[in-house]
Amino acid sequence: MGNKSVSTSLGLVxxxxxxxLTLSLLPETSxxxxxxxxxxxxxxxxxxxAVTFLNSQCKKVTLLMPQTFFRYYSNETNKKGRxxxxxxxxxxxxxxxxxxxNQAWGNKAEKMLSITLPAGTTVYQGVVAPQNPTSCYxxxxxxxxxxxxxxxxxxxxxxxxxxxxxxSCP
Amino acid sequence: xxxRQAEFIRLIDHALAIAEQMKRESQVEQxxxxxxxxxxxxxxxxxxxxxxxQGISTLGLARGVADWVNSLDSPLLKAVGAIEQYYQRHYA
Numbered sequence: 425m426g427n428k429s430v431s432t433s434l435g436l437v438x439x440x441x442x443x444x445l446t447l448s449l450l451p452e453t454s455x456x457x458x459x460x461x462x463x464x465x466x467x468x469x470x471x472x473x474a475v476t477f478l479n480s481q482c483k484k485v486t487l488l489m490p491q492t493f494f495r496y497y498s499n500e501t502n503k504k505g506r507x508x509x510x511x512x513x514x515x516x517x518x519x520x521x522x523x524x525x526n527q528a529w530g531n532k533a534e535k536m537l538s539i540t541l542p543a544g545t546t547v548y549q550g551v552v553a554p555q556n557p558t559s560c561y562x563x564x565x566x567x568x569x570x571x572x573x574x575x576x577x578x579x580x581x582x583x584x585x586x587x588x589x590x591x592s593c594p
Numbered sequence: 595x596x597x598r599q600a601e602f603i604r605l606i607d608h609a610l611a612i613a614e615q616m617k618r619e620s621q622v623e624q625x626x627x628x629x630x631x632x633x634x635x636x637x638x639x640x641x642x643x644x645x646x647x648q649g650i651s652t653l654g655l656a657r658g659v660a661d662w663v664n665s666l667d668s669p670l671l672k673a674v675g676a677i678e679q680y681y682q683r684h685y686a
Contacts, residue, residue: 470666472675475682476657479650501623505661526654528634529627554651556644561654571666 469548469569476507477567482550492540493568494583496523498532504580508539508568510549515587522565524555527593536583545570560593598684599639605680606636609655609673616670624662628674631655635677649686652678 467474467482474480493508496519513519519533541547547570552563570578595603610632617625635653638644645651655674663671 470675471679472656472671473660473666475652475675475678476660502661507657507661524654524657526631526658528631529624529654529658553657555654555657556647556651558645558651569660 467548467550473548473569476553476569477548477550478553478563480553482548482567482569485547485549487541487543487545487547489543490540492538495537495539496525496531496533496535496586497537498534499530502529502531503537504573506570506573508547508570510566510568512536513586515589517589517591519586520591521560521562522552523567524552524561524563524565526555526561527591533586534588535585538581538583540579540581541570542577545575557593595640599642602639602677602680602684603636605673605677606632606639609670609677610636612670612673622662624658628655628658628670631658644681644685647682647685649682651682653681 467477467480468484469482471480474482493510494512495503495505495508496513496516497503507523509523511522513522513536516533519525520527523533525531525533547568549566549568552565552567554563555561610629613625613629613632616622617629631654635644635655656671656678659668659671659674660666665671
């Protein structure tokens with residue numbers, strides 16, 4: 425039993441040393457890739473936010489010039505928030521399905537807002553993850569996340585009302 | 595109830611407790627939606643009727659909370675994030 429334990433420990437040390445040696449021999453980019461996978465930096469946001477992007481993947485971008493995004497809402501409660509998109513939609517159903525707006529949260533996506541973010545703003549961009557039930561909320565639209573939707577330098581403008589179609593989810 | 599269900603329900607109950615505490619302190623409409631969503635998911639878990647995540651889909655909880663919660667360090671966001679991660683890893 426004791427010998428087994430010693431040999432197991434030696435084995436683990438050997439594997440660890442071999443791994444360290446292998447990593448040190450890899451080119452810099454490969455080494456970063458290996459370590460990156462361990463840390464899951466596919467999206468430089470906390471995991472609980474990254475998960476809202478497809479495959480938890482997003483890209484951090486600092487805007488070089490002011491840029492306009494869109495947000496869809498139906499009442500004052502869901503009018504302003506951190507989730508925006510670059511996609512312009514014509515109907516509420518397109519918004520609900522592509523942006524995976526689960527109707528249990530009350531956003532019927534009847535109206536659109538334009539939001540202009542100033543140069544220097546950091547945004548996180550990716551694709552909307554599907555939501556359960558995925559037959560109703562497949563996602564797939566563009567998703568932009570901002571950390572501070574209450575920034576006084578954000579410029580929110582009312583856009584057109586969307587074409588409303590019946591939406592039902594079994 | 596198996597271990598997977600029990601752990602998932604523990605995470606849901608933890609988020610429910612935080613949400614209900616926050617609701618006692620301030621009336622935020624989104625908390626009502628969150629509490630309803632958590633209760634519905636809990637019922638699906640108990641009934642064994644929760645759709646699998648395929649390792650990709652979410653329950654919409656993190657999306658729902660991150661949109662409006664004041665601080666991104668909020669314990670509520672961490673709690674629903676833990677539910678989403680468990681769902682993707684253990685209901686795949």
